[in-house]
Amino acid sequence: MFQVLNEEGEVVNKEALPDLSDEDLKELMKRMVYTRIFDQRAVSLNRQGRLGFYAPVAGQEASMLGSQYALEQKDWIIPGYRDVPQIVWHGLPLYQAFLFSRGHFHGGQIPEELNVLSPQIIIGAQIVQTAGVALGLKKKGKDSVAITYTGDGGASQGDFYEGMNFAGSFKAPAIFVVQNNQFAISVPAGEQTAAKTIAQKAVAAGIPGVQVDGMDVLAVYAATQEARSRALNGEGPTLLETLCYRYGPHTMAGDDPTRYRTSDLDDEWEKRDPLVRFRKYLESKDLWSEEQENEVVDKAKEEIKAAIKEADDTPKQKVSDLIENMHEVLPPHLKDQLEEYREKESK
Numbered sequence: 001m002f003q004v005l006n007e008e009g010e011v012v013n014k015e016a017l018p019d020l021s022d023e024d025l026k027e028l029m030k031r032m033v034y035t036r037i038f039d040q041r042a043v044s045l046n047r048q049g050r051l052g053f054y055a056p057v058a059g060q061e062a063s064m065l066g067s068q069y070a071l072e073q074k075d076w077i078i079p080g081y082r083d084v085p086q087i088v089w090h091g092l093p094l095y096q097a098f099l100f101s102r103g104h105f106h107g108g109q110i111p112e113e114l115n116v117l118s119p120q121i122i123i124g125a126q127i128v129q130t131a132g133v134a135l136g137l138k139k140k141g142k143d144s145v146a147i148t149y150t151g152d153g154g155a156s157q158g159d160f161y162e163g164m165n166f167a168g169s170f171k172a173p174a175i176f177v178v179q180n181n182q183f184a185i186s187v188p189a190g191e192q193t194a195a196k197t198i199a200q201k202a203v204a205a206g207i208p209g210v211q212v213d214g215m216d217v218l219a220v221y222a223a224t225q226e227a228r229s230r231a232l233n234g235e236g237p238t239l240l241e242t243l244c245y246r247y248g249p250h251t252m253a254g255d256d257p258t259r260y261r262t263s264d265l266d267d268e269w270e271k272r273d274p275l276v277r278f279r280k281y282l283e284s285k286d287l288w289s290e291e292q293e294n295e296v297v298d299k300a301k302e303e304i305k306a307a308i309k310e311a312d313d314t315p316k317q318k319v320s321d322l323i324e325n326m327h328e329v330l331p332p333h334l335k336d337q338l339e340e341y342r343e344k345e346s347k
């Protein structure tokens with residue numbers, strides 16, 4: 001397992017320490033703190049019945065944000081349902097993330113200039129899409145990569161093998177991240193496959209596979225940066241397996257983690273917490289204080305509140321919106337239905 005910082009926030013792999021400025025290091029911490037507040041807020045809004053679908057992210061901040069930080073704006077992100085923080089930090093307005101949660105069509109209307117696809121719900125489908133996006137980037141001679149995320153469960157899907165194999169064969173500039181958060185809903189990762197690691201599945205596709213400490217933001221950043229350089233050099237895709245944990249339930253739709261996880265296992269992983277570890281590292285370099293952290297928390301709360309208000313103020317979606325946004329050119333029977341609904345809605 002590739003690691004840069006241990007649980008105590010000490011550098012254990014000096015050669016691999018990424019070349020990040022103090023400002024970058026603080027920015028990474030800021031984003032992780034902000035995202036944890038976002039997660040707490042989203043979970044609580046969901047409990048109040050004010051959000052629809054939400055998949056908690058606490059415990060996965062380093063895996064999500066360390067990898068996104070290694071990208072440039074011109075790179076493409078093809079996310080799964082849990083990967084909302086990465087696309088928010090890539091530029092998706094927060095209020096649209098809340099609308100996505102509510103199943104509002106505007107949450108899926110990614111701004112034109114943003115290289116992001118809407119979060120994929122079908123497990124593994126994004127891997128095939130990413131192979132295609134990456135091959136497209138290569139054919140067009142673009143100097144950018146496509147990154148995608150799935151889970152330990154997603155790594156068992158046929159699409160996972162197809163996409164990785166295809167991208168490997170065509171040396172497409174793709175990065176496949178499997179966030180191994182130890183469970184696919186209630187199925188433990190150990191029961192998912194007879195393979196010792198998910199990273200080793202790269203061997204069959206003829207591409208490098210790296211198992212990374214997904215609770216170590218510097219390790220995730222460094223591994224993603226290397227994968228990106230390889231992709232840009234024409235050396236093809238990389239598979240990254242980030243070992244992490246989701247502290248919360250699978251989604252807010254009602255699964256109860258206490259039925260399939262022990263509190264001992266929760267404790268074991270919470271000791272590896274990405275924020276605690278990185279905070280210790282930054283404090284040892286005199287780069288972080290309680291005051292700075294509180295500032296980030298206050299700012300996050302304020303911005304999140306404003307984003308929720310903006311989501312609340314967005315006009316409710318109508319059936320006619322659904323029809324209109326589904327097709328570029330409407331088939332005749334939907335044209336009739338659109339008229340019908342517009343008529344009904346105008347009353």
Ligand SMILES: Cc1ncc(C[n+]2csc(CCOP(=O)(O)OP(=O)(O)O)c2C)c(N)n1
Binds near residue numbers: 121151153155183
């Ligand atoms: C093709 C398909 N099969 C089944 C499901 C139902 N489903 C939703 S999430 C999930 C488990 C995914 O686990 P994992 O890939 O480990 O990702 P995690 O949720 O842990 O991030 C399943 C089986 C689905 N969405 N799509």
Ligand SMILES: [Mg+2]
Binds near residue numbers: 152180181182183
């Ligand atoms: Mg999982």
